């Protein structure tokens with residue numbers, strides 16, 4: 026498998042330190058609020074990475090942490106007059122709920138920063154002993170950036186460029202503007218732990234170095250692109266200064282999510298939480314949408330894009346449903362033989378996997394799912410072709426492939442009939458269509474048809490169309506969908 030390595034800035038063959046075992050660490054959330062779509066993207070990208078590595082036969086040890094102590098958590102607790110532990114545990118639970126809905130497999134380990142205070146203190150002590158850190162008179166401990174020569178190797182930044190952006194916050198007591206806090210002395214009333222430098226709490230960057238220390242060297246370290254600098258740069262400095270090994274061989278970073286072409290931010294008021302989105306869309310649609318772009322590209326969350334993803338998803342589920350119906354039929358014919366279609370079909374299966382092997386190109390892999398559905402639909406639409414034995418073989422394998430797509434991408438694992446009913450329900454909700462009103466009109470229309478009152482039946486069909494509902498008269502009765 027090829028992976029793009031942020032550290033070397035090129036795609037490289039994935040070769041783990043221990044053959045057959047992939048150790049992956051991804052930076053998790055700071056638990057102070059509901060998670061937004063950017064968190065969903067990162068979680069889904071690394072979920073698909075672990076799914077694919079497992080499918081390739083690797084044992085995967087997947088670790089994703091929680092930051093459960095931080096300024097943001099303390100501020101929220103103070104403003105809501107709650108205990109900070111209650112704030113972080115509330116949002117960790119909410120995160121787990123969101124992930125479950127999105128079909129994100131739970132990591133093997135989910136360490137929390139406050140369970141590693143002792144390890145953090147010991148790491149600070151080692152860094153101080155090595156000359157890489159110092160305790161300031163106010164009880165803070167800082168990392169001495171200039172003491173660690175390779176600093177900047179991940180982000181490609183030179184120290185002097187960083188200096189321009191560095192600032193000393195009020196109350197900080199640094200030797201150099203570039204230095205960053207490993208341990209912060211606590212103000213009165215703040216949560217704190219005893220340490221050799223007085224009561225305090227850990228800085229953000231040191232947590233990850235302490236939590237992943239037992240697993241070094243990691244094979245893959247990941248997170249959003251916004252973490253490259255300073256968070257991951259600082260993690261490398263803290264870890265590598267002490268372990269004298271590489272923190273991770275491969276660094277993977279997923280791109281940003283923008284909202285309607287704008288950066289998402291609370292101040293712009295375009296903040297999209299996962300739960301807000303799932304009020305209007307199925308979780309599998311959000312997943313399918315996010316995987317529709319290569320993970321390193323930015324992605325634009327917009328209504329039209331989601332509708333398009335939803336339409337595409339419906340098309341594939343319909344093809345699965347129709348193919349399943351076709352295979353229930355008897356009387357397959359030997360002719361016509363379909364060698365070209367069989368060849369196309371087996372090529373598509375190969376290409377799906379190859380796309381994922383190539384730096385997890387989910388967009389391309391999904392393209393092959395669409396191509397497979399097109400091939401199946403073309404066969405289904407042709408009376409002569411669809412009763413051929415070869416077509417039957419393609420239909421069966423197409424249906425079986427859904428299990429592979431589900432295992433790899435976490436999509437198309439549901440019963441098509443159940444999925445399509447759920448889809449209709451959420452679309453009705455999103456478009457404010459009253460389902461019980463639709464049911465009443467359909468009922469009335471059914472009676473009109475039974476009475477052969479076609480004028481009334483047509484009028485009721487128009488009424489439904491005005492509501493945004495399409496009705497089809499099938500052998501089994503009236504079928505409807507949101508147009």
Ligand SMILES: [Zn+2]
Nearest residue numbers: 052233256260
């Ligand atoms: Zn981290």
